[in-house]
Amino acid sequence: MEVENIKPWLFRVQPYQGESLSHFLGRFRRANDLTPTGLGKATGLGGAIARWEKFRFNPPASRQQLEALATVVGVDADSLEEMLAPARVGMNLEPIRLCAACYADSPCHKIEWQFKATKGCDRHKLHLLSECPNCGGRFKIPALWIDGHCQRCFMRFTEMENYQKFVEV
Ligand SMILES: [Zn+2]
Ligand SMILES: [Zn+2]
Structure with missing residues (x-):
């Protein structure tokens, strides 16, 4: 029997909630x-x-x-x-954005951060970062977020929470 579609030699990776x-x-x-x-x-x-x-x-x-x-x-x-933006939702390819407080809870890039309508993080009431607060470098595409730090100055994403401004209510 052909079992071409089953690839048991591959490691599985569990998606995070909201991951892009x-x-x-x-x-x-x-x-x-x-x-x-x-x-x-x-x-x-x-x-x-x-x-x-x-x-x-x-x-x-x-x-x-x-x-x-x-x-x-x-x-x-x-x-x-x-993990995709729904068809009716406008999306920004760049800049890649980050809520460092979310990243501290769940180390992933969330797709909703790229929605045009997303102004900040609803959960933390914080503005999203669109560049590294330490060196001003843009974030790489999330597929390249290997160790969760800025690839230019190595500041950890989890440290960047202190630089996020509160959204005025
Ligand atoms: Zn957040
Ligand atoms: Zn940096």
């Missing part, structure tokens, strides 16, 4: 020592993986593509879809 697809793909690839090209080959999605890691969804990810990804990463297509 870019961040999830980066973690999955590193756990499995795969490049974007390698994961593109394993899923049959080719260059779409590298595109999605940069939040480039033109054309948008189709259900069929998400299902192909699901069989490889072991996370169902519905959960993968939640």
